[in-house]
Amino acid sequence: MLNRRHIRIKVMQSMYAFKGTESDDLTKEQKFLLHSLDSMYDLYLSLLALLTELHKKSKDHNEKLQKKLVKSEADKNPNSKFQDNQLFQLISSNEMLQDAISKRKLNYWDLDFEYVDIIFKAILKSDLYKNYTTETETSFKKDKQFIIEIFTEIIAPNDKLYDFFEDKKLTWVDDLPVVNTAILKVLRKLKLTSPETALLPDLYKDDDDKEFAIDLFKKTFLNSSKYAEEISEKTTNWDSERLASLDGVLLKMALCEFQKFSSIPYKVTINEYLEIAKEYSTPKSSLFINGILDKIVKEYQSENKHLKAGRGLM
Template sequence: MQALYAYDQAVSSDFLLGLDRIGEAFQPDLNSMVPQDRRLLQGQQKLAEAGFREWHKAGGTQEPEQLDNKEVNDAVQDAIRYYQKQVQKENTFYLNQMLHATESIHDQYLHLLNLPAALRLVLEEERQREARRFTTNKENLADTTKLEQSPVLQKLADNKQLQEQTIRRTLQWAGEDEMEALRTAWRNEMRNDTEVRSYLEAASAEDGTRDYAADQEILKYIYKTFVFKGEAIPALLEEQDLNWEENRSIVKNLVVKTLKMLEESTDENMELLSLSANWKEDKEFAETLYKQTLTDDARYEQLISGAVQNWDVERVALLDKIILKMALCEMHLFRSIPVKVTINEYIEISKLYSTPKSKQFVNGILDKLAQDLMASGAIRKSGRGLLDNQ
């Protein structure tokens, strides 16, 4: 949805740039020795702009009307060629950006799994700094050895898949901005936190064994309290990723599940989580939905226009139209997805991203269109557990 919205905005700008090209074509030539007829040039510009606008309004499906003026016709054709070239670029760019943004969620997950190793470095820095002090630190710092030697942290650091992916995709915490954010989080948020200090100060068992469950719980607590909430680290993550607010819940779910998987018996071969059960299929689904929604844009625009009573389709919120078009495309293309499932999914999307009244609007339009299209046979559903047109 975001990719289609960004594409729409970019294409709107490309149309205006096409008009700018027409304007530039009819600017007076200041270097010409022949006097320029400004009124004639302005008239030609208006004719060319009108021709380009009419072509665009018709969806680019028919050639613009040819006039008895070569300069005007050439300017219109130049604007059309420029616009079509830019639109094709936008199409590819936002598709690739969508896929990259989705795949980067998994990178963020792996990146955050490397945070404990970086935290160890911060704790080592602090201990060395304290060892060089000539006066007693009034802050009464707790001994962090217990956290540094946590077997849970060590299991993460030793995980072969994490090590391999970290090197291959450069996902370690190494930048100065990242390390400084971690230092700030430790110094201002974690170090004096009641739960963290309680863990650090808790004595080991008499036989010297550790409470593995406590080691596991404190790491989950650090992530939940200071990484996915907190101040310094969330601020860093938001700066690094414009989509962090949307991706945070997904990444958090992956990280917390991984920490739960780090049982005492877990070894370095533990398989980390994937973004989806089958990313190849999900990627194909996303690509197909994106491309086909754009291909059938005019068709869906017409369907929506016919379903919106007493309301100009151009006054419908842009996000609502994109949501409706995506839903209609999904209904047509993916026969194994029940219509009700599609409608419910896009209602939820409208709640998150569109206007307060969009839920009712999207629900009403999709319900009406789905019934009409199934009745006409334009939408047919079949597959395991489904009956045609159900």
């Protein structure tokens, strides 16, 4: 689920939260980072819980139509294609998934049911719904495509849902794009014969990624003063406020990768932090960071310091 860029973003946020200060005991700080990373899985499960609630809502909606005192022909025989959707049923009946949601107490939608109503009404009004319910052919492939389309076009971009998650946990705002992409990836791969574990992917691609997160945080944290000094030496017209800002944190992390992660090419590190700077820092930050890092890399290469190992490494 997690990619390396988002791991870097989480490390950056943790470093910034603790102002990049050094400490002999990193237990508290490391716990903060790992909790922040783990909370992404909570967001993932919360969104799948929302899909489960939408499935329930479709059933309740049809039952209410049939119980109306004055019913139209459509009310007497409501379209059940939405509630019979095979992918919805696969998600709702997945015991491992529902148990994980329950254990983590992530089904917020019982109390915050108005958000389920908002999404459900938006679906009913959509052309996607109209086209889906009037389609005569039924198949798991078409059912899956419908859920993917409503997730992409209605659920993921919904502003009210975005505000809801922001209120629940501020860091989830940054996590939503990554988690939404992960959900779509999981849904696209699902088959009727898929095991229950297919809906419960690992948070980290492998152990190396988790180790990368911890090592990047610890090594940047423990060498913060040294990196700050090295950065200052390379900047004759230094804006002192930048070192205490997000730019300073990103530069320190980049230096850590230069010096402590020999298998990561300089070019990869520079590109990653430039993209993060564009998204999270000031408009001029990427140019500033690029200039500093380029100067440092050229010095390393001329002095044969911190050489990179492997093929195609800059």
